Amino acid sequence: MAKSASFPKPDHDHSRCSASALRKAETICAARKVRLTDIRRDVLEIVWKSHVPVGAYDILAQLNADGGRTAPMAVYRALEFLMENGLVHRLASLNAFIGCAHLNAESGEGHHAAQFLICRACGTAAELESAPLTRALTQAVAERGFTIDSQIVEISGLCPHCAAL
Numbered sequence: 001m002a003k004s005a006s007f008p009k010p011d012h013d014h015s016r017c018s019a020s021a022l023r024k025a026e027t028i029c030a031a032r033k034v035r036l037t038d039i040r041r042d043v044l045e046i047v048w049k050s051h052v053p054v055g056a057y058d059i060l061a062q063l064n065a066d067g068g069r070t071a072p073m074a075v076y077r078a079l080e081f082l083m084e085n086g087l088v089h090r091l092a093s094l095n096a097f098i099g100c101a102h103l104n105a106e107s108g109e110g111h112h113a114a115q116f117l118i119c120r121a122c123g124t125a126a127e128l129e130s131a132p133l134t135r136a137l138t139q140a141v142a143e144r145g146f147t148i149d150s151q152i153v154e155i156s157g158l159c160p161h162c163a164a165l
């Protein structure tokens, strides 16, 4: 996989993205001896339905679409688990969730610094995870004596496809 993947094209075969993400999630959970329960897996699948971040209530609505009775708390707990294990990111500017595009079964790392490009037209969010950018930011922040809890940079604008329209 390319280090800096290009912006997801509207016509790409997304079933491959989601299938690969779910496979990696299973490997990661197995390696950590944590359980990818049905609800956690269902939530992850919904998050991976597209590259457009999805809110907790949308997830709940999709889970219960065929008459299910999943409670909001169960969705929040599942999202909490998925975030703790680095499988999804929360985008604060949208209050929505997106699958991590840089799952690495070998590294065993959970949280990681990430930069997201968020298209204001189509809603697609692409993860950069640029190591030089992360280093530069970490250093600039450290120089100010600030301790980082989490580092997600959200950049809004137009993706190449919407810009070309």
Ligand SMILES: [Zn+2]
Pocket: 008, 012, 013, 014, 015, 017, 018, 051
């Ligand atoms: Zn995709």
Ligand SMILES: [Zn+2]
Pocket: 089, 099, 100, 101, 102, 103, 112, 114, 127
């Ligand atoms: Zn990520």
Ligand SMILES: [Zn+2]
Pocket: 119, 120, 121, 122, 123, 124, 158, 159, 160, 161, 162, 163
């Ligand atoms: Zn766009």
